[in-house]
Amino acid sequence: MKDTIYLFMSILIFWGISCTPKDNINFAEIYIDFDSIETLDLSEEQEVIVEISENSIIKRIDELRIIGNKYFIRSGGNLFLFDSDGTFNVKIGNKGEGPHEFLHFNSFFVKNNNIHIYDSMGKRVLVYDFGGEFIKSISLSDQFTDIIPNYIYPIQDNRFISKNTFGGEHREIPSYSILRSNYIIESNINGRFLKNGISTLNNFFCNDDFLLFWEPLNDTIFSIEDDTTYRQKYFVNFNKKSLPKSIKDRDLYDAIAFTNKTENIAKYASLIRNVSENESYLRFTFIYNKENYYVKYNKLTKTTTTYKLTYKDRTIEPVIYFSNDSIFIPVNIDDNPDLNPSIIIFNE
Amino acid sequence: MKKTIISGVFALALLVTAGYGVNKSMNGDSNGNMLLLANIEALAHNEDDGSFCYAGGKGSTSCSIDAGIEVAGMGVAGGCSVSCDHGYYACCSLRCTCKKDS
Numbered sequence A: 001m002k003d004t005i006y007l008f009m010s011i012l013i014f015w016g017i018s019c020t021p022k023d024n025i026n027f028a029e030i031y032i033d034f035d036s037i038e039t040l041d042l043s044e045e046q047e048v049i050v051e052i053s054e055n056s057i058i059k060r061i062d063e064l065r066i067i068g069n070k071y072f073i074r075s076g077g078n079l080f081l082f083d084s085d086g087t088f089n090v091k092i093g094n095k096g097e098g099p100h101e102f103l104h105f106n107s108f109f110v111k112n113n114n115i116h117i118y119d120s121m122g123k124r125v126l127v128y129d130f131g132g133e134f135i136k137s138i139s140l141s142d143q144f145t146d147i148i149p150n151y152i153y154p155i156q157d158n159r160f161i162s163k164n165t166f167g168g169e170h171r172e173i174p175s176y177s178i179l180r181s182n183y184i185i186e187s188n189i190n191g192r193f194l195k196n197g198i199s200t201l202n203n204f205f206c207n208d209d210f211l212l213f214w215e216p217l218n219d220t221i222f223s224i225e226d227d228t229t230y231r232q233k234y235f236v237n238f239n240k241k242s243l244p245k246s247i248k249d250r251d252l253y254d255a256i257a258f259t260n261k262t263e264n265i266a267k268y269a270s271l272i273r274n275v276s277e278n279e280s281y282l283r284f285t286f287i288y289n290k291e292n293y294y295v296k297y298n299k300l301t302k303t304t305t306t307y308k309l310t311y312k313d314r315t316i317e318p319v320i321y322f323s324n325d326s327i328f329i330p331v332n333i334d335d336n337p338d339l340n341p342s343i344i345i346f347n348e
Numbered sequence B: 001m002k003k004t005i006i007s008g009v010f011a012l013a014l015l016v017t018a019g020y021g022v023n024k025s026m027n028g029d030s031n032g033n034m035l036l037l038a039n040i041e042a043l044a045h046n047e048d049d050g051s052f053c054y055a056g057g058k059g060s061t062s063c064s065i066d067a068g069i070e071v072a073g074m075g076v077a078g079g080c081s082v083s084c085d086h087g088y089y090a091c092c093s094l095r096c097t098c099k100k101d102s
Helices: A002-018 A252-260 B002-015 B037-045
Strands: A028-031 A038-041 A046-049 A063-067 A070-075 A078-083 A088-092 A107-111 A114-119 A124-128 A134-139 A149-155 A159-164 A176-179 A185-188 A198-200 A204-206 A211-213 A220-224 A230-237 A269-277 A281-288 A291-298 A303-310 A314-316 A321-323 A326-333 A342-347 B023-026 B062-071 B074-083 B088-092 B096-100
Touching (some): A028 A291, A063 A321, A063 A326, A070 A107, A078 A114, A107 A149, A114 A149, A149 A176, A149 A204, A159 A204, A198 A252, A204 A269, B062 B088, B062 B096, B074 B088
Parallel strands (some): A028 A230, A038 A303
Antiparallel strands (some): A063 A070, A070 A078, A107 A114, A114 A124, A124 A134, A159 A176, A198 B074, A204 A211, A211 A220, A220 A230, A281 A291, A314 A326, A321 A326, A326 A342, B023 B062, B062 B074, B088 B096
């Protein structure tokens, strides 16, 4: 009788554990198989030479976007506009204290066919046309009080998402907020708070169907589900090359220091970014051993292909832009500092 | 103290990579200075009491440092910034943080 009771209780416990809902169960795991990496040599692909002139000297590309038939290149706190053949058009705005200048270049976006530069220090958004002419300034003095956006990007429904500014260790500042069309904060994304002041550019992806974000040294790609909720959507499994959890749990400064140690650069893969998603594919890049890798995950077949990006005698810049079936990849000509980086277009 | 300074210098070095200019902003007072790694490290080395602020400082509510962050041996565009509430001042240096008004 006693044995029967034990058996019954064991079955109940096993059943109970099996049926316990698990957090984040609804995410896709993307497995990076380092034994089957393909090489993508960009040397023979289409090259766009980015014109260098007195007003368009680009040391390195901090942000690259292709909007319409224009290249938007952010470099060193400046925004440059180029034609699709690389011809320099104009530099957008200037840093300064004048009425048409920005004190601090936080982020930029194109809306209503105009270029917007968000200036957190000046508490405003400056609007320019594609010719670089100043149009207007939108004051944000009354919009932000406790939470100050650090980066603002447009999303669906004529709204914005912000990555917010750190408020010190003593405050819980939500990492992300949703802003109305007039830039007033509509809601905060629950459950995610800023732990330090470090920020990196290019941490959002948004199109009509998807709104994603990612963070430094985090192997997860998150999806914002509604005005207040986010969830883990993809987990990138670097297997033996994953940073140890004990490192990821550390203060970000310490974790970054760990990744920069010579012995760890060739040991661990990290820094997921340049994420892009459509109905069929999730695409992104990561860094391993100081080289850029491109991952294409087929959402329908749940298969992953990983490419190591190479270009003979040139350095591939880590800021890569995905657009439909094309990839735009900046490369630096190492032995000629008098040239701007080129942009390689790889058509898949 | 020595340990604090050394670790602080190391943390700042994380923020600045060769080839990147750095500029500072504080409370609408931005001079657009372009400094190199050597300048920043020299400033950091001069810190002697833990209160050094490269940008911000007493009276400032916010500050930021735009610099490259070296992660996994690669330069990443970004920086460090902080915005403080009443009773604190913003200090952007080895780390960006809020310090209590004294």
